[in-house]
Amino acid sequence: MTEPTHLGTxxxxxxxxxxxFTAQGYDATSLRQIADQxxxxxxxxxxxxxxxxxxxxxxxxxxxxxxxRLVTEMRADAQHDEARVLAAYLDLFLTHVDVVGxxxxxxxxxxxxxxxxxxxxxxxxxxxxxxGPDPSPRRVVRTACAMGVIHSVPxxxxxxxxxxxxxxxxxxxxxxxxxxxxxxxxxxx
Amino acid sequence: MTEPTHLGTxxxxxxxxxxxFTAQGYDATSLRQIADQxxxxxxxxxxxxxxxxxxxxxxxxxxxxxxxRLVTEMRADAQHDEARVLAAYLDLFLTHVDVVGxxxxxxxxxxxxxxxxxxxxxxxxxxxxxxGPDPSPRRVVRTACAMGVIHSVPxxxxxxxxxxxxxxxxxxxxxxxxxxxxxxxxxxx
DNA sequence: GTCTATAGGCAGATAGAC
DNA sequence: GTCTATCTGCCTATAGAC
Numbered sequence: 001m002t003e004p005t006h007l008g009t010x011x012x013x014x015x016x017x018x019x020x021f022t023a024q025g026y027d028a029t030s031l032r033q034i035a036d037q038x039x040x041x042x043x044x045x046x047x048x049x050x051x052x053x054x055x056x057x058x059x060x061x062x063x064x065x066x067x068x069r070l071v072t073e074m075r076a077d078a079q080h081d082e083a084r085v086l087a088a089y090l091d092l093f094l095t096h097v098d099v100v101g102x103x104x105x106x107x108x109x110x111x112x113x114x115x116x117x118x119x120x121x122x123x124x125x126x127x128x129x130x131x132g133p134d135p136s137p138r139r140v141v142r143t144a145c146a147m148g149v150i151h152s153v154p155x156x157x158x159x160x161x162x163x164x165x166x167x168x169x170x171x172x173x174x175x176x177x178x179x180x181x182x183x184x185x186x187x188x189x
Numbered sequence: 190m191t192e193p194t195h196l197g198t199x200x201x202x203x204x205x206x207x208x209x210f211t212a213q214g215y216d217a218t219s220l221r222q223i224a225d226q227x228x229x230x231x232x233x234x235x236x237x238x239x240x241x242x243x244x245x246x247x248x249x250x251x252x253x254x255x256x257x258r259l260v261t262e263m264r265a266d267a268q269h270d271e272a273r274v275l276a277a278y279l280d281l282f283l284t285h286v287d288v289v290g291x292x293x294x295x296x297x298x299x300x301x302x303x304x305x306x307x308x309x310x311x312x313x314x315x316x317x318x319x320x321g322p323d324p325s326p327r328r329v330v331r332t333a334c335a336m337g338v339i340h341s342v343p344x345x346x347x348x349x350x351x352x353x354x355x356x357x358x359x360x361x362x363x364x365x366x367x368x369x370x371x372x373x374x375x376x377x378x
Numbered sequence: 379g380t381c382t383a384t385a386g387g388c389a390g391a392t393a394g395a396c
Numbered sequence: 397g398t399c400t401a402t403c404t405g406c407c408t409a410t411a412g413a414c
Contacts, residue, residue, distance in 0.1 A: 009379080025296030027216040030407065042408085044380050052408070105294050107214030141345060141353045145360035148341020149334045156333045164330045171334035175360040198397080219389065231390080233398045241390070 010048050012038060017055045022098055026056060027108040053112070060103060060115050063096040067122040074129045085130060086146065086172050093153045094165065101154035123147070130176075146176035199237050201227060206244045211287055215245060216297040242301070249292060249304050252285040256311040263318045274319060275335065275361050282342045283354065290343035312336070319365075335365035 007015075016037050020029040031042045031052055049055055070088055074080050093100050103109065103119050110116030131143040149172040153161070156168075196204070205226050209218040220231045220241055238244055259277055263269050282289050292298065292308050299305030320332040338361040342350070345357075 023296070024300075025214075025216065027214065028297050031409090032407080040379095041381060043382080043410085046409070047379060050409095105296050107212070107294050108217045111213075137349055137353060138356055140349050141356045142360060144341055144345045144349075145338045145357060148339075148344065149337045149364060151344075152333060152337020152340060155337070155340075156330060160326055160329050160333075164326060167327055167330045168334060171331060171364040174363045175338060220391090221389080229397095230399060232392085232400080235391070236397055239391095 013045060013048055014055065014059060018059050018098055018102070021056070021059070021106070022102050025108060026102070026106050056109055056112070056115055060099055060109075060119070063092065063099045063103070064115075064118055064122065066092045066096070067119075067126065071122060071125045071129070074126070080129070082130065082176060083169075083173055085126075086150065086176070087169055089126060089147075090150050090153070090165065090169055090172065093150055094161075097154050097158075100151075104151065104154065142176055146172045149175050202234060202237055203244065203248060207248050207287055207291070210245070210248070210295070211291050214297065215291070215295050245298060245301070245304055249288055249298075249308070252281065252288045252292070253304075253307055253311065255281045255285070256308070256315065260311060260314045260318070263315070269318075271319065271365060272358075272362055274315075275339065275365070276358055278315060278336075279339050279342070279354065279358055279361065282339055283350075286343050286347075289340075293340065293343065331365055335361045338364050 013034065017029070017034050020033055020037070031045050035042045035045055049058075070085070070092065073088075074085060103115070106116075110120065127143055127147055130147070131140055135143075149168060153168060156164075161168075202223065206218070206223050209222055209226070220234055223244075224231045224234055238247075259274070259281065262277075263274060292304070295305075299309070316332055316336055319336070320329055324332075338357060342357060345353075350357075
């Protein structure tokens with residue numbers, strides 16, 4: 001066991017890595033930078049993690065597992081409520097904002113089977129389950145817009161976002177379920 | 190992608206670079222890859238472009254100039270119509286989907302003064318002009334959601350997106366202007 | 379658990395022949 | 397305009413001392 005005051009080197013490394021990955025991207029962040037910021041050497045990092053990739057895996061797993069759970073629940077309950085699903089999805093994003101921001105921005109990670117590919121297939125699954133069977137093109141676009149609202153969460157200033165969860169949720173819901181008679185007035189550019 | 194008519198080596202290089210940058214990210218794409226795909230060598234690339242960075246600059250300039258123009262127009266017309274602005278913003282995104290996708294995902298480019306920083310300040314300016322003076326937190330979040338809808342455009346399948354412009358636009362508008370009595374039912378997770 | 383030292387690779391960029 | 401050859405620098409990762 002580590003000392004109560006100490007966060008544990010492992011966790012410190014992960015936290016620092018997340019910060020740098022988020023700020024600069026995964027590729028652009030070298031182990032040297034992570035080590036320097038922790039007043040360590042690269043070699044010390046390799047004592048805790050067998051490879052750079054492992055940092056990414058451990059950072060993203062909690063979010064991805066959460067999304068996985070959501071998909072499972074949606075499949076189990078065919079009559080899932082749209083609002084409940086969007087709410088759960090949003091809360092997942094709020095809990096893991098940093099990781100979401102990293103994943104959505106980082107093309108370097110998007111071909112990794114256990115990270116990018118897994119994330120994409122989970123988002124696709126949720127989107128498809130949310131869209132429902134045999135959807136109209138309109139429904140497909142609307143679902144994408146609703147998820148777009150939630151995906152925009154990482155770009156909202158944190159201080160503003162606090163306690164504004166329901167506003168985002170309402171916006172997402174409205175993007176999804178529109179009265180068909182709501183029209184664009186004179187919006188051509 | 191490439192026309193049967195000769196495009197000019199310069200344009201071919203730019204097109205190839207955009208494709209690879211979009212697929213893999215800027216950092217992750219080496220000049221060697223670009224050269225290989227064009228059956229050239231790295232050195233040949235350097236005849237046309239003085240540095241890798243220049244590829245990014247030329248690829249993003251059209252979009253950024255368009256956003257710049259929009260900001261200027263908004264500033265000139267204080268009574269700008271929300272719908273018109275969102276429509277113009279959306280059309281900008283539709284015209285430059287690939288570049289938008291690249292820019293929004295690529296942290297490696299986001300600290301470059303003439304690319305990432307410029308893009309961010311332009312988005313911020315549009316957002317602020319759209320939000321209006323002395324906004325409520327709700328208004329700030331709603332504006333972010335509306336722009337989130339438009340920002341989701343690169344993630345909508347292209348074949349579905351065709352002719353669905355107005356659906357996206359309507360969704361964005363609704364995210365922006367909500368009746369305050371629209372409530373979330375039982376959406377707590 | 380952390381260090382020094384270094385292997386081995388590939389990146390961006392340049393020089394100069396053709 | 398395109399090539400070959402090469403420079404320089406930083407990267408991930410490993411070996412082994414303390």
